[in-house]
Amino acid sequence: MKMVVHNDEFFSQVLERLDEGLTTTIPVKGYSMLPFIRGGKDLVILEKAQGEIKRDDIVLFRYGGRYIMHRVLKEADGRYDIQGDGVWLGHEYPVREQILAKVTTILRAGKTEVDPYSGNQLRMVHAWHRLGKLRRYLLFIYKHLPWNKEWLKENAI
């Protein structure tokens, strides 16, 4: 049975738990963090965003009335330049107070634990980001692979 929970209500629950000092495991929607986080397939473990937020951190933040989970590219003038790995144009520029939580672990397919900040992972992330506009075409192909079609259809936002 699928339960529909309004995003605001869901995240207020999650943030309450984080404030209590717990971590939370949550599902992910959408494709803006492809290929590193697959909406509808992977889960992430969040902790409260405390202290310094750095380049490469995957963070949950509130922006324009929405909750978004993307990666920090850099910090400049008190704002963070943030972009989804699967996004080639849009950036977000939240201030520190808008950043609420940080991803500590990705659970690939809900099972396999991946440290998103390990040397290997970050090398892949940086290589991926260096591809620039080419990412758009690679993701287009990725999304049209026959074995990805069903999943993409189910999880369209």
Place this chain on the structure above:
Amino acid sequence: MKINDGFVLRTICKRNVVSGEGTANVNYSSLITLNDTAAYLFKNLQGKEFTEETAVDLLLEEYDVDRETASKDVKALFEKWKETGLLSE
């Protein structure tokens, strides 16, 4: 039988939702929704050792049903709870 440790009942969007909670992590990726009757049983059975009879008695105390119907409902509910890992013998 008993309700397994680590499940917490909360109200989210006016609905009764059970989530798995460890000592350090709350799993929001697989939420279980309960209707009011199931939530009533969950609240009253959690932390106790009980049988189907215990649950049937609880239903008879609170709701206007006959024992046969209550017993059938409890059986069906407990089947589901076992499937989702909420309940163990």
